[in-house]
Amino acid sequence: MRLAAERIDWRVHGHRLLDDVSLAVAPGETFGLVGPNGSGKTTLLRVLAGLRKPRTGRVLVNDASMYAMRQRDIARTIAFVEQQAETLDRIVVREAVALGRTPFLSALQPWSEQDDAIVDQALDNVGMAHLADRLWHTLSGGERQRVHIARALAQQPRILLLDEPTNHLDIRHQLSILSLVRQLSVTVVIALHDLNQAMECDRIGVMDGGRLVDVGSPSQVLTAERLHHTFGVHVDFLEDPHDQRRIMRFRNAL
Template sequence: MKLTAEQLGWSVHGRTLLEDVFLDVAPGQTFGLIGPNGSGKTTLLRLLAGLNKPKKGHVRIDGQPLAKMRQRHIAQSVALVEQQAETTDRIYVREVVALGRTPFLSALRPWSTHDDAIVDQALDDVDMTHMAGRLWHTLSGGERQRVHIARALAQQPKILLLDEPTNHLDIRHQLSILELVRQLPITVVISLHDLNQAMECDRIGVMDGGRLIASGQPHDVLTAQRLQETFGVHAHVLDDPIDGKRIMRFRSAI
């Protein structure tokens, strides 16, 4: 599915958090969002997911305005993994992941073995099958993050939005989750802090001060000048001697 944002704006109590954002993500593309803390990445993702209604502009899915779509239809097409999504309920890991199937259930379409298989696969994809019977409150932060991602995978979305999904994950699970996301045959918008991880995206966009100030191929966008102006760091681009991929090293510009 194609995801488009047109002149998107958002404000709270007169304070502008997002302004004139234009975004165009092609079907099957992985688009990385980068930017300093407070630059508007989370706000943009929530608008793209339909959790907040823009004060200005429109979000479209395959040309259809998100504002005119039924919530159930949106939930069957778009999944969002937020940074924080806590609960005080006594709930088991498998039950959390099974919530991803909710948009597809009804009186005429009850839970089935097909749903069980989807939940099983989602748990396996994030290496949490062995913890399916654990209570939510006993999990570490990284384990909870993996369960959130499994819940989104169980939703089988056409568009997957991820807000810093590698937060709290150890390096092994960071790499496995990012590789899984890259292999999904769906449209992905992923917010990342690690700029070397962002280099693996098909395209990236740079958020700063609530605006999308640049977007395009990673090597075109992540220039030394832009990194210094936006992040306050000096960057050096190197070629990995093992696979030839471009990697960046940083030092403070202060």
């Protein structure tokens, strides 16, 4: 499913957080968002998820305006994994993941064995099936992040938005989650802090000061000039001896 933003502008108390941002993500594409802290990545994802309506511009889902869609239909189409999403409710892991099925339930379509199977699969995909009966508040930060991703998977979205999903995860689970995301047959927009991880995306957009300043393949965008100008670092490009992929080693530009 295609996702696009056209000339998005978002301000808070007169401060412009997004400035004339336009992008188009093709069906099935994994699009990475990178940029310094405060560059607008999270704000853009929240606009794309339908959680914020921009001052000007619009979001299109398969060329139709998101603002003409019912919230229930948006929730059936788009899943969003935020950096921080907490709850004070005393719920167990399975119940947290089951919330992903909410947009599909109604008086005429109550919970079914199929919903159970979808939740089970989502838990298994993120390696949390063995903790299905654990209380939410007893989980570590990394475990909670994996539950958030499982909840999104339980929505069976056609578009998946992730805001730095590998935060709080150890390296094994970082690699596992990113591998899972790449295997999904959905459109993905993922904000990443680790630029080497961003190299695995189909395309990358660079945010800086609320603007989308560059878009293209990782090799086109993550150049020495761009990294110095936007991130203030020098970079050495190395080659992985196992698969010949490009790896970046960073040095302080100061």
